Amino acid sequence: MGLELKGKTAIVTGASRGIGKALACTCAGLGADLAIAARQEGPLKETADEIAKKYNVKVLPVSCDVTKLGDLENLVEKTRKEYGKIDILVNNAGVSSQYAFNEQPLEDIEKLVYTNYLGYVRLIRLVINEMMERKSGAIINMVSGSTLCDPLPRTFVTYASIKVGLKAFLKGLFWEIRDSGVKITSLLPGVTDTDLTGKLQNVSADASRLMSTEAIENAVKFALTVPANVCPLEISIINQRTPWVKPVIPFKQEHPDK
Ligand SMILES: NC(=O)c1ccc[n+]([C@@H]2O[C@H](COP(=O)([O-])OP(=O)(O)OC[C@H]3O[C@@H](n4cnc5c(N)ncnc54)[C@H](OP(=O)(O)O)[C@@H]3O)[C@@H](O)[C@H]2O)c1
Numbered sequence: 001m002g003l004e005l006k007g008k009t010a011i012v013t014g015a016s017r018g019i020g021k022a023l024a025c026t027c028a029g030l031g032a033d034l035a036i037a038a039r040q041e042g043p044l045k046e047t048a049d050e051i052a053k054k055y056n057v058k059v060l061p062v063s064c065d066v067t068k069l070g071d072l073e074n075l076v077e078k079t080r081k082e083y084g085k086i087d088i089l090v091n092n093a094g095v096s097s098q099y100a101f102n103e104q105p106l107e108d109i110e111k112l113v114y115t116n117y118l119g120y121v122r123l124i125r126l127v128i129n130e131m132m133e134r135k136s137g138a139i140i141n142m143v144s145g146s147t148l149c150d151p152l153p154r155t156f157v158t159y160a161s162i163k164v165g166l167k168a169f170l171k172g173l174f175w176e177i178r179d180s181g182v183k184i185t186s187l188l189p190g191v192t193d194t195d196l197t198g199k200l201q202n203v204s205a206d207a208s209r210l211m212s213t214e215a216i217e218n219a220v221k222f223a224l225t226v227p228a229n230v231c232p233l234e235i236s237i238i239n240q241r242t243p244w245v246k247p248v249i250p251f252k253q254e255h256p257d258k
Contacts, residue, residue, distance in 0.1 A: 004225050009083040013066055013123065014093030016043040018194035019142060022213035023090050026220050028055035029238070032088065035079040037064040058082075066093045066119030076126045079250035085134070086127050088224065091120045092142040096196050098155050109158055117162050121169060128182065135181035138224055143167045143169065145190040145238050167234070174233055183231040187218050187221045189234040213240035 010027040014020035015036035024036050028051050036051075038044045041063045048061035060082050064071040079086055095115045097108040124139055131137025144163040146153055148216060152160040167186050174184040191197055193210040219235045 005088070006071070008032045008087040009035070009080055009085055010078065010088035010090060011035045011037065011086055011123075012092060013037045013064070013075075013091040013119070014142075015090075016040065016047045018196060019189070019192060019213050019216055020090070020092040021047055022217050023092060023140075023220050024051055024059075026089065026217045027224070029058045030221065030224065031055075031057065033060075033083055035059040035060040035062055035075065035082065036073050036220065037062050037066070038093065039065050041172065042153070051075075066123065067114035070124060071111070072119070072123050072126055076123075080130075086101065086130060087137055089123065089127050089137075089139045090142075090220070091123055093119060093226065094142060094196070096159055098159075100155055101157055104158060112158055112162050116159070117166050117169075120166055124173070128177070131182045132180045136228070137182040138185070139182065140185050140187065140220055140223055141166065141170055143170070143186040143188050143234075145188045145236060147188060148236060148238075153252035171233065174231065178231070181228075185221070185232050186234045187216060187223075188217055188234060188236040188238075192216065209239065209241045211237075 005027060010032045012020055012024040012027065012034060015024040021234045024034055024047070028034055034051065034057065036044060036048055036059060042062045044063060044084055048059040051057070052059040060078065062078050063074045066072060076086065079095035093115060095111055097104060098113055099108070120141055144160065146156055146160040147164045147167050149160070152164070170184050170186045191210050193207070193212055197210060215237045219237050223232045223235065
């Protein structure tokens with residue numbers, strides 16, 4: 001990789017494992033210094049040490065629960081104190097919950113909204129003015145390929161509809177501030193081999209249908225290295241045999257005709 005992001009600073013949330021860790025490595029491989037965030041301090045510190053050593057960049061681990069406004073404010077404050085500015089935000093931390101809606105725990109619904117929607121929107125609000133004043137910055141957001149399905153995949157309607165809302169917010173924000181020099185990008189990955197999918201029923205039963213993080217890493221590299229006057233608004237990264245297409249997920253529900 002080149003060093004196109006040398007001298008830049010990136011915050012990556014949900015970076016202790018999975019897609020977030022892969023994207024933190026992508027930014028570090030391009031030369032950016034990092035602030036990485038997740039809730040559990042141990043794995044976060046291990047990841048920070050690993051990335052710093054491998055890519056020879058600075059990596060600041062900040063324990064942060066993105067559902068808590070105070071934690072987000074602390075993340076931004078610590079990053080500014082360490083590096084003086086924030087050039088790139090990779091909003092990635094997320095949780096899943098796969099249930100028929102009538103059986104979905106009420107606390108999961110709240111967790112999805114606070115993590116997968118409010119966590120993203122609030123963190124953007126905390127960094128956007130600095131980027132707009134500097135007339136540069138990139139905000140990469142992990143949405144989901146499930147938002148491309150209409151109707152949304154069964155047993156994922158809460159998760160996917162919150163991601164649809166997020167995607168709509170991001171597109172609207174892009175148009176609202178498109179003269180500002182700040183880029184807003186939504187990534188729409190298909191089903192990827194991480195701990196998150198490992199926990200889902202049936203999704204990972206046929207591992208050949210899962211994709212690795214490689215194509216998502218390439219998409220982020222693309223988004224962060226296009227010319228200054230170009231913004232990749234939405235990038236879909238769908239595996240050829242994605243389980244979303246058909247039968248989406250093997251369902252518990254019987255078809256009404258049966
Ligand atoms: N895997 C897929 O197939 C897939 C497809 C499309 C989109 N996505 C999206 O991609 C993102 C990452 O997914 P993944 O598969 O990489 O998940 P993962 O392997 O479970 O990793 C999730 C990361 O987010 C952190 N995290 C979770 N809740 C958090 C919170 N409240 N505050 C701060 N950090 C939190 C976790 O660390 P801690 O637990 O220590 O906090 C971990 O670092 C999510 O937004 C997901 O919706 C995933």
